[in-house]
Amino acid sequence: xxxxxxxxxxxxSGVQRAIRGAEKVLEKNSVIYCLGEIIHNPGVVKELxxxxxxxxxxxxxxxxxxxxxxxxxxxxxxxxxxxxxKMLTIHDFTCPKVKNTHHxxxxxxxxxxxxxxVGNPLHPEVKAIHSLAGPAAQVLVRKEAVxxxxxxxxxxxxxxxxxxxxxFSSIVSELILRAExxxxxxTLCEETIKRQNEADKIAGNVDFMIVVGGKNSSNTKTxxxxxKERVPALHIEDAFEIERIDLSGMKRIGIVSGASTPVxxxxxxxxxxxxxxx
Numbered sequence: 265x266x267x268x269x270x271x272x273x274x275x276x277s278g279v280q281r282a283i284r285g286a287e288k289v290l291e292k293n294s295v296i297y298c299l300g301e302i303i304h305n306p307g308v309v310k311e312l313x314x315x316x317x318x319x320x321x322x323x324x325x326x327x328x329x330x331x332x333x334x335x336x337x338x339x340x341x342x343x344x345x346x347x348x349x350k351m352l353t354i355h356d357f358t359c360p361k362v363k364n365t366h367h368x369x370x371x372x373x374x375x376x377x378x379x380x381x382v383g384n385p386l387h388p389e390v391k392a393i394h395s396l397a398g399p400a401a402q403v404l405v406r407k408e409a410v411x412x413x414x415x416x417x418x419x420x421x422x423x424x425x426x427x428x429x430x431x432f433s434s435i436v437s438e439l440i441l442r443a444e445x446x447x448x449x450x451t452l453c454e455e456t457i458k459r460q461n462e463a464d465k466i467a468g469n470v471d472f473m474i475v476v477g478g479k480n481s482s483n484t485k486t487x488x489x490x491x492k493e494r495v496p497a498l499h500i501e502d503a504f505e506i507e508r509i510d511l512s513g514m515k516r517i518g519i520v521s522g523a524s525t526p527v528x529x530x531x532x533x534x535x536x537x538x539x540x541x542x
Contacts, residue, residue: 265511267537268466270520272459273476274527278359279303282336283312285357289331290315297326299343300388302335302357303524304481306501323347331355338362338392361425362389365451366396372420373398377447380404382435383424387482390424407431410438418445425453426483426523428490429460456483456523463487466518467494472511475499476530477522484522491520503532511537 275283282302289296290312297318301309313319317333320326323346332352334344336359347354358366372379379397382404383390394401404410421439423432429452440446467473473491477484479501488499495518498509511517517537521530 265515265517265537267517267519267534268470269530269534270459270462270466270518272455272462273519273521273530274525276453276455276523278336278361278453278455279524281359282357283308285355286312286317286333287315289333289355290317293331296331296333296355297352298333298335299323299326299339300335300337301480302333304478304484304522305524305526306478307529308524308526323350326350326352328352334358335388336362337388338366339388340392340395342395358392359425359453361451361453362392365393365422365425368449368451369393369397369422372422372447372449373401377418377420378416378443380419380421380439381424382421382432383427384482387424389426389482393422393424404435404439405431407435407438410435410442413439413442416443418447419443420447420449422449422451424482425451426456426486427452428486429457453523456486459483459520459523460487460490463491463518463520464494466520467491467497470495470516470518472514472516473497473518473520474506474533475520475522476533477501477525481522481524484525487520487522491518500533502529503536506533506536 295316323343328350332354334356338358379401381393385403473495475488491497
């Protein structure tokens with residue numbers, strides 16, 4: 265069996281920044297709080313919890329004047345205001361690429377654009393962007409939803425950084441028919457696109473693909489959806505899941521990972537397969 269491991273594996277720059285930032289804060293604080301998981305990777309979150317991070321579901325669960333982390337996905341504007349009202353010491357580790365989208369959306373809103381956000385409405389990144397885009401803003405996840413929209417004078421479109429570019433393109437192609445003027449802002453993360461392109465390329469040259477990453481990770485799910493169209497594939501969170509997979513007859517296996525997967529976990533998967541490099 266030969267394995268081909270993607271070049272773009274391990275943490276992306278935004279996730280790495282958030283993890284390193286949290287570790288530094290923990291060096292000076294025995295306890296820090298985070299609203300939701302700092303990244304979508306159970307193993308990493310568990311390790312940070314062991315070191316003193318407390319993950320909460322509501323900002324009101326955090327004691328006043330505590331240390332508080334804004335995770336890599338960003339946070340809704342109203343929740344940030346509540347954090348300030350509670351006199352929390354805020355450490356903002358929002359991914360810089362997501363932060364750029366925040367600034368862009370705020371600027372577009374001030375110029376009177378009707379804003380559409382392409383992405384998963386339940387994803388924390390999209391929720392944060394939506395909070396800055398104004399009450400008239402809408403989130404679209406499928407092109408079929410565009411048919412129910414009215415016509416607009418001018419609109420602006422942004423996209424979740426980890427969204428599938430193909431789906432984004434199909435939604436935009438429908439949206440531009442609904443407005444006299446459409447400003448399309450490609451806010452997709454270039455690191456994510458590199459991972460997607462590489463995964464698609466590897467999938468075309470192997471018998472089976474393994475995608476390593478959190479089951480709740482949006483960018484990992486997108487990778488899995490891309491490769492499974494080309495070749496049989498499996499989405500796993502850790503190397504232990506390899507033991508339950510029947511890979512008999514597979515001569516070439518591709519391994520890629522989501523942006524919130526430690527490179528060490530990818531190495532464990534490779535070693536578990538007892539691969540030859542290829």
